[in-house]
Amino acid sequence: MIVKALIFDVFGTLVDWRTCVAREVEAHLQPLGLQVDALAFADAWRDQYQPAMEAVRSGRLPFCKLDRLHRHNLDVVLADFGLDAVDESTRQSLNLAWHRLDAWPDVAPGLHRLRRHYRLAPCSNGNISLMVDLARRNDFPWDAILGAEVARDYKPKPAVYLAAADAFDLTPAETLMVAAHSSDLDAAARAGLRTAFIARPDEFAQGAGERMPTVPVDLTAVSLTDLADQLTP
Structure with missing residues (x-):
C-alpha cells in the first residue's frame, strides 16, 4: 500500500x-x-x-x-x-x-507522529473556519484544510473524497481516509481511496460507538497513536 x-x-x-x-x-x-x-x-x-x-x-x-x-x-x-x-x-x-470541541487524548500526539511521514488534512463536512478553530484549539498539524467546503458538497458524495486527493495532486489510491464510521469509509473506498478505521466506542455515549468496522478496510486501529505505530517506522 x-x-x-x-x-x-x-x-x-x-x-x-x-x-x-x-x-x-x-x-x-x-x-x-x-x-x-x-x-x-x-x-x-x-x-x-x-x-x-x-x-x-x-x-x-x-x-x-x-x-x-x-x-x-x-x-x-x-x-x-x-x-x-x-x-x-x-x-x-x-x-x-x-x-x-475537544480532541480525544490520542489525537494530537498521533497526528504529529504521522505528519513526519505523510501529508495531513481534514476531510470533514465542517466548514473551513470551523476546522481551523478546532486545529488551533487542539494542536492539529494540518498541511491543508479540505473537505466539504472545498468540494462544495457533503460526504458521502464521492466528490468530497476525490477533491481531497486531487488537492494534494495524488491519486485516490495514494490517499488514506481515516474515520471512526464504517459508512464514511465505505464511501471513500468506493471512490477509490484506501481506508483506515479508528475505534471510538464511546462516541454516542458509553459503549455506543463503533468498536470494529462493518465494512472491509485496509487498516484497523484503536487510536491515532496505534495508527501511527502501524504506518511509521
Missing part, C-alpha cells in the same frame, strides 16, 4: 462532539435559568445533521457552510425543547459550540 497523504473525518473520529456540545449547552442555558438535559439536547442537535446535509446533497438546497446548517438545526431543536425564548445573541454563541 503506497500512501502519501492521510485525510480525516473529524466529528467523532478526532473530537468528542457529544460531551463538548452538552457542556456548551449547559454553559449557555443555565445562566438564563433554563434547565435542560444537555446530553439529550446534544443528541437531538446531532440527529438533525444528516437530514440537513441531505437537502444539499439531493439538490433541494444550494450548498452552504455547515455553520449555517447547524444554526438552522439549533433553532429547530430549541423549539422542540420548548426553548423558543432563547435570545439571538445566545443562539449565535451556542451555534459556535462546534468550533470549541
Whole structure:
C-alpha cells in the first residue's frame, strides 16, 4: 500500500462532539435559568445533521457552510425543547459550540507522529473556519484544510473524497481516509481511496460507538497513536 497523504473525518473520529456540545449547552442555558438535559439536547442537535446535509446533497438546497446548517438545526431543536425564548445573541454563541470541541487524548500526539511521514488534512463536512478553530484549539498539524467546503458538497458524495486527493495532486489510491464510521469509509473506498478505521466506542455515549468496522478496510486501529505505530517506522 503506497500512501502519501492521510485525510480525516473529524466529528467523532478526532473530537468528542457529544460531551463538548452538552457542556456548551449547559454553559449557555443555565445562566438564563433554563434547565435542560444537555446530553439529550446534544443528541437531538446531532440527529438533525444528516437530514440537513441531505437537502444539499439531493439538490433541494444550494450548498452552504455547515455553520449555517447547524444554526438552522439549533433553532429547530430549541423549539422542540420548548426553548423558543432563547435570545439571538445566545443562539449565535451556542451555534459556535462546534468550533470549541475537544480532541480525544490520542489525537494530537498521533497526528504529529504521522505528519513526519505523510501529508495531513481534514476531510470533514465542517466548514473551513470551523476546522481551523478546532486545529488551533487542539494542536492539529494540518498541511491543508479540505473537505466539504472545498468540494462544495457533503460526504458521502464521492466528490468530497476525490477533491481531497486531487488537492494534494495524488491519486485516490495514494490517499488514506481515516474515520471512526464504517459508512464514511465505505464511501471513500468506493471512490477509490484506501481506508483506515479508528475505534471510538464511546462516541454516542458509553459503549455506543463503533468498536470494529462493518465494512472491509485496509487498516484497523484503536487510536491515532496505534495508527501511527502501524504506518511509521
